[in-house]
Amino acid sequence: MTTVHPPQEAATGPGERSRPRAALPALCLTQITGWGVLYYAFPVLNPQITAATGWSTGATTAAFSMALILSALTGVPLGRALDQRGPRLVMTVGSVLGTAGLLVLATAPNLPVFFLGWALTGPAMAAILYQPAFAALTRWWSPHHVRALTIVTLAGGLASTVFAPLTAFLAEHLSWRDTYLVLAGALAVVTIPAHALALRGPWPAAPPAPRGQSGEGAGPVARSRQFLLLALAFTLSTFALFAVVVALVPLLLERGFSSTEAAWALGLGGAGQTLGRVLYSGVARHTTVTARTTILLGLGGVTTAALAVVPGPYALLVAVSMVAGMVRGNLTLLKATAVTDRWGATHYGRLSGLLAAPATVAIALGPFAGALLTAPLGGYPGLFVFLALLSALAALCGLGTRVQPPARR
Numbered sequence: 001m002t003t004v005h006p007p008q009e010a011a012t013g014p015g016e017r018s019r020p021r022a023a024l025p026a027l028c029l030t031q032i033t034g035w036g037v038l039y040y041a042f043p044v045l046n047p048q049i050t051a052a053t054g055w056s057t058g059a060t061t062a063a064f065s066m067a068l069i070l071s072a073l074t075g076v077p078l079g080r081a082l083d084q085r086g087p088r089l090v091m092t093v094g095s096v097l098g099t100a101g102l103l104v105l106a107t108a109p110n111l112p113v114f115f116l117g118w119a120l121t122g123p124a125m126a127a128i129l130y131q132p133a134f135a136a137l138t139r140w141w142s143p144h145h146v147r148a149l150t151i152v153t154l155a156g157g158l159a160s161t162v163f164a165p166l167t168a169f170l171a172e173h174l175s176w177r178d179t180y181l182v183l184a185g186a187l188a189v190v191t192i193p194a195h196a197l198a199l200r201g202p203w204p205a206a207p208p209a210p211r212g213q214s215g216e217g218a219g220p221v222a223r224s225r226q227f228l229l230l231a232l233a234f235t236l237s238t239f240a241l242f243a244v245v246v247a248l249v250p251l252l253l254e255r256g257f258s259s260t261e262a263a264w265a266l267g268l269g270g271a272g273q274t275l276g277r278v279l280y281s282g283v284a285r286h287t288t289v290t291a292r293t294t295i296l297l298g299l300g301g302v303t304t305a306a307l308a309v310v311p312g313p314y315a316l317l318v319a320v321s322m323v324a325g326m327v328r329g330n331l332t333l334l335k336a337t338a339v340t341d342r343w344g345a346t347h348y349g350r351l352s353g354l355l356a357a358p359a360t361v362a363i364a365l366g367p368f369a370g371a372l373l374t375a376p377l378g379g380y381p382g383l384f385v386f387l388a389l390l391s392a393l394a395a396l397c398g399l400g401t402r403v404q405p406p407a408r409r
Helices: 007-011 023-053 057-085 088-106 111-128 130-140 145-156 159-173 176-198 218-223 225-254 259-285 289-309 314-343 348-374 380-399
Strands: none
Touching (some): 023 145, 023 159, 057 088, 057 111, 057 130, 088 111, 088 130, 088 176, 130 145, 130 314, 159 176
């Protein structure tokens, strides 16, 4: 009797036959652990680090920011390796390097060695976190990669929910050094075997790039006006939105709300981010690439402006914070699909690394720059107006990112 395959099988891309079935759940688990240990644990532990060592908050935060900048710089060559060889070696080595970096900073006898630990951890972030995971999912799950990307970013969004309280619990019973040793062990136990064993599938050949780009390679794309405008748009938007997250609590405190109310407003904004990621597929179905880029970047500015001018009541501010979170959630997936939507997946790793590099630097510098700008701008409402204008400029840049198909011959 002839077996009839469902239509969905026939529509799947070349990665369907070689796709490792364990990759998606493994990447969900490693993104939660990687983000939780390498990123979210530090803000929780930093007060204890400075109190126990006498190192200044500025110095320890500078070490963390250095790691983010190194992550941005490392992401570009790693992207090229991902395009050629796939994610298994990159992400496994990154897990080992991240574990080593945490062990160094946990046992650091002085500040220079603490910086050395973060210098190892920065490249590990580039090899473990979203960019290599997105490259793997884009190639293996094509043409259904948006669904896979959504699942992994939803998992990644749980990292702070899981690891912020877990880190705080450990810090109540252990020193900051012992807490980092425990977290290093968790990173090793979870991510090294998951990346080494679950990402073993053959790496599909790169699909030909659309719109006549395949003969040109990644270089001409990276130098094109559309790509440069897209990089500028994402950098401005990322700087603005991360500065908003850092400054939201001080803004609400300045307006007379309690620290508990401010924390809840920030936390519910994170819940909105998760909802935004769930809704992205619907947004993508009903908009063009350029339209959703411009609209989402513009909405980031609108929500930031609303936080600047709306003094209350508290419920309204919470609602605005949740809508802002939804926009951030959509922007995560917008960035993950920006290259594929315009230039295909042929050079996804390299091009996404180039796009992510200035945005990651913006994440590193955002809190410092926001703090420096607050006083000259007359307080937090003025800062939020400035950040809203940056988001509006990002939206204008988004209008220029439409890639024209080649003329018919």
